[in-house]
Amino acid sequence: MLATRQQSAAASKRPASPGCLAWAGWRMDVPAQWRPLKIEGEHSCGTMILGRGADVVMQLKWWRPKLKRFQPDRWLRRRLKAVKAKIDDDDTCPSPDGFEPVSLAKSRRRKRGKGGPLTLWYGWAPDAGVQIEAVIAPQESGGRSAPWRALKSLRAAQMSAPTVWAVFDSLFHVPADFVIDKHELLLGDLSLQFTGPNRQTLMLRQIYPADLALERREMADWLEFSRFRTRRHFCGDTDENWVIEHDGKRLKGLRRKGVRVYPFPLGVVRPLYSTGAAVRDAETGRLLLVEHDSCRQHDDALLRRMILTMNQLEETL
Amino acid sequence: MAQSNKKLPRKAAIEGRPRQIPRVKTEPRDNGGALVTVMLDSPRWVRIIGGKPKMERSYGLDRFGMQVYEACDGKSNVRRIIKRFAADNGLGPAEAELAVSRFLKTLMAKGLIFMEVSKSSFAKGRK
Numbered sequence: 001m002l003a004t005r006q007q008s009a010a011a012s013k014r015p016a017s018p019g020c021l022a023w024a025g026w027r028m029d030v031p032a033q034w035r036p037l038k039i040e041g042e043h044s045c046g047t048m049i050l051g052r053g054a055d056v057v058m059q060l061k062w063w064r065p066k067l068k069r070f071q072p073d074r075w076l077r078r079r080l081k082a083v084k085a086k087i088d089d090d091d092t093c094p095s096p097d098g099f100e101p102v103s104l105a106k107s108r109r110r111k112r113g114k115g116g117p118l119t120l121w122y123g124w125a126p127d128a129g130v131q132i133e134a135v136i137a138p139q140e141s142g143g144r145s146a147p148w149r150a151l152k153s154l155r156a157a158q159m160s161a162p163t164v165w166a167v168f169d170s171l172f173h174v175p176a177d178f179v180i181d182k183h184e185l186l187l188g189d190l191s192l193q194f195t196g197p198n199r200q201t202l203m204l205r206q207i208y209p210a211d212l213a214l215e216r217r218e219m220a221d222w223l224e225f226s227r228f229r230t231r232r233h234f235c236g237d238t239d240e241n242w243v244i245e246h247d248g249k250r251l252k253g254l255r256r257k258g259v260r261v262y263p264f265p266l267g268v269v270r271p272l273y274s275t276g277a278a279v280r281d282a283e284t285g286r287l288l289l290v291e292h293d294s295c296r297q298h299d300d301a302l303l304r305r306m307i308l309t310m311n312q313l314e315e316t317l
Numbered sequence: 318m319a320q321s322n323k324k325l326p327r328k329a330a331i332e333g334r335p336r337q338i339p340r341v342k343t344e345p346r347d348n349g350g351a352l353v354t355v356m357l358d359s360p361r362w363v364r365i366i367g368g369k370p371k372m373e374r375s376y377g378l379d380r381f382g383m384q385v386y387e388a389c390d391g392k393s394n395v396r397r398i399i400k401r402f403a404a405d406n407g408l409g410p411a412e413a414e415l416a417v418s419r420f421l422k423t424l425m426a427k428g429l430i431f432m433e434v435s436k437s438s439f440a441k442g443r444k
Contacts, residue, residue, distance in 0.1 A: 032409055032410045032411065033410050033411055033414070034411060035411035035412070035414075035415065053327045053331070053414060054327055055327060168409060168411065168412045169408070169409040169412065187412065187415060187416050187419075188416075208407075209381075209406060209407075212379065212380065212381065215348055284407065285406075285407055
């Protein structure tokens with residue numbers, strides 16, 4: 001037992017992104033005990049409920065208005081009317097960089113048995129084109145509380161800029177113009193699928209602990225087995241060994257190339273070039289998987305970049 | 318003591334001390350896990366038809382399951398088990414809490430462990 005503990009402690013190190021939570025183009029630093037309880041929506045609008053254990057701490061909503069002449073003040077007035085809240089002139093209102101204007105409001109509705117009213121925070125990021133609403137639980141509101149500090153650290157990626165996705169200490173960098181399509185966040189198995197221009201699909205996945213995952217299934221089988229169902233099946237070469245070396249880091253794994261086609265007799269209809277790779281990161285004890293489908297060509301450079309930037313807070317490539 | 322129809326509050330649960338029921342035997346496996354055999358009460362229907370009141374049941378635990386199960390010594394509380402599990406396996410506290418609490422629930426449902434919860438922490442958690 002003791003030996004087992006020492007081995008695993010030596011084998012795996014926590015990735016270098018603790019407390020970073022990023023989704024759909026926004027990013028903030030949250031306490032390590034917080035976790036997403038529920039995620040809904042897509043790139044244009046969605047909701048994330050954050051909690052400590054099972055207790056809800058904060059709800060974050062985001063919208064990307066399509067109007068060219070979006071008026072945040074007008075939008076806020078209408079929103080406050082809809083949620084029955086009124087502006088609260090509090091000096092401690094968090095004003096993160098890139099958000100202008102920001103407002104604080106108190107809901108007139110009271111949650112039964114939960115004490116005071118809900119606190120609402122609104123911020124419009126013009127460069128990112130995103131409006132954010134944060135609903136803070138009554139017991140968590142106040143100038144020095146954790147949600148306040150989290151909101152102060154809120155940042156939004158600019159429009160048409162690469163985005164960061166971070167949840168459960170796992171971090172992914174995604175190229176510009178790729179938007180989330182599907183996600184599946186299981187303990188020890190996080191998968192995100194994005195769609196990009198020209199029918200591109202990018203699937204990023206982290207599985208951990210790697211040694212346990214590889215005991216259960218070979219690396220080639222992990223590459224074959226996707227969390228997301230697709231109508232097209234993979235036809236191509238056998239898996240080849242693949243090694244990535246960068247900045248003193250050496251990642252070993254497999255790579256495969258081929259095409260994704262519809263089943264017979266539709267095999268000739270719009271095939272997609274498919275490239276996939278799975279490597280083992282011995283430092284963090286994780287399996288890193290990437291799969292890219294495109295109607296144009298195989299893209300090895302993208303695969304390499306996606307793998308090397310996983311769990312790196314700053315994209316240094 | 319919590320009633321069965323009431324949910325244990327998180328604060329009380331996290332301060333609870335899980336304790337193993339006495340083991341009959343433990344057979345280690347190659348992957349770091351083990352096959353744990355315990356003595357449990359037989360189902361009611363078995364006793365009605367004249368079967369033995371106690372029966373042996375074996376559960377296979379992997380390396381990580383064994384880590385948590387071994388930590389259920391009645392001295393460490395759930396908070397400490399989570400902290401140790403997170404440190405040993407390079408996980409964040411939130412993820413480790415989710416994994417450990419779910420696994421402890423399973424162990425309790427299978428009758429491998431029981432949880433000692435003090436009256437004071439239960440009362441605090443209800444507030």
